[in-house]
Amino acid sequence: MVDPYSEIISLLKPQASYSKLVHAYGPFRVRREGLSEAFYCSLLKGRAWLEVEGKEMLDLEAGDFVLIPAVKSFTFSSVDPVPPKGILSRPSEGEDGIFRLGSPAGEAEVQQLVGHCTFASPDAELLVSLLPDIIVIRGGERLAALNDLLRDEARSDRPARSAVVEHLLQVLLIEAFRSATAPGASAGLLRGLTDPRIAPPLRAMHAAPAHSWTVVSLAEEAGLSRSAFFSRFNRIVGIAPMGYLMNWRMTLAKHMLRSGQHSIAEISDRIGYGSASAFSTAFARFVGTPPARYTQTLAAE
Structure with missing residues (x-):
């Protein structure tokens, strides 16, 4: 049995080009523009709002995963407390490699693994056009297990940490594609296959x-x-x-x-x-x- 999904993924050749662990304290709002790579976010703790141009605001909770195969800009902000109007936060990297938003005090209210991935295929633009324009996975045991592994590895100082994180992210991306079968999902190949x-x-x-x-x-x-x-x-x-x-x-x-x-x-x-x-x-x-x-x-x- 031919699996179009597997064919698309094998031709896309997804690679995690960049990832970072972010801890947020208090109100925050991060805005990113002029992007050209796929964006993903795995919320590890707390709640947050994600606004993508042309889409309804997403209310994310711990365990949720979002993948946007082609993103131009987005805004990520706290839910409780709501950030003051006009505030834009700048993440600062600590000696432990974790990026922090706000004034660190106690335990972070929101923890997330965010990053970008690239598709090595020269035909990536064409192939991405066959996928949903945004994929949101709410919880799920398999994603939760992958999230736990990613969080543990991202916080560690083990040998080959970067390589392990990249491979885990590739698995997470594939699992997200595989799971994007909700009836209300965006138009695309994956929705067609369901x-x-x-x-x-x-x-x-x-x-x-x-x-x-x-x-x-x-x-x-x-x-x-x-x-x-x-x-x-x-x-x-x-x-x-x-x-x-x-x-x-x-x-x-x-x-x-x-x-x-x-x-x-x-x-x-x-x-x-x-x-x-x-x-x-x-x-x-x-x-x-x-x-x-x-x-x-x-x-x-």
């Missing part, structure tokens, strides 16, 4: 990308009329069915071109084009350069 009507055509496209799929044949996989399927796919996945198929075919094509193990004719056959010239035309229209030149550019890098 829908009883949309999951079959999604899996079919991934299982046989070379097949001559049409909206009608995909609607048959879904057991819906053409118009009902088209509308439902758009709403749940966030992109038209044939647009999704084109994105996936071109992602596979670029992956095969980068490997250097496949001819253009072979790639054409494997992703459903009748000839190398038809594939080259479609690839050039989608990527902006013909596949042969794309390969030459890769070789020169």
Whole structure:
């Protein structure tokens, strides 16, 4: 059974580029802008508000995990006490490597592990577009166990601490993707895979990308009329069915071109084009350069 989720994750190659343990005391508000990497936050203790542009404010509690695959800006602030209007806090790093907000006194009311991750795939932007724009996981035993391991490791001074934290974060990110199946989740691939009507055509496209799929044949996989399927796919996945198929075919094509193990004719056959010239035309229209030149550019890098 082809697992589209596993394919996307393996091609994305998530890597934790930066993480820090933050302790907050009293009222605080942190604002970050001009970001270009995925952002994650694991709330270890207390409550906090997270505001992301274009989204409703999130009220986070201990055990919650948030992942935003593509974030531009966000505001993180205390719930109790509510921070005064206009206050912006600056974290300071202690000798123990923990960042602190406010005036340390006693035990921190809020503890969180925050950071950024990168996706090593050159096609990250395309692949991220297939994922929900925000993932919120509320508690859960598996995430709680991972959170405990992360908190313990982040506070430790053990050998290879950074490497262990990075690998644990990778597991946490994957677990977050896997868990993002709530009915109210954002449009994207993961939501599509949990829908009883949309999951079959999604899996079919991934299982046989070379097949001559049409909206009608995909609607048959879904057991819906053409118009009902088209509308439902758009709403749940966030992109038209044939647009999704084109994105996936071109992602596979670029992956095969980068490997250097496949001819253009072979790639054409494997992703459903009748000839190398038809594939080259479609690839050039989608990527902006013909596949042969794309390969030459890769070789020169």
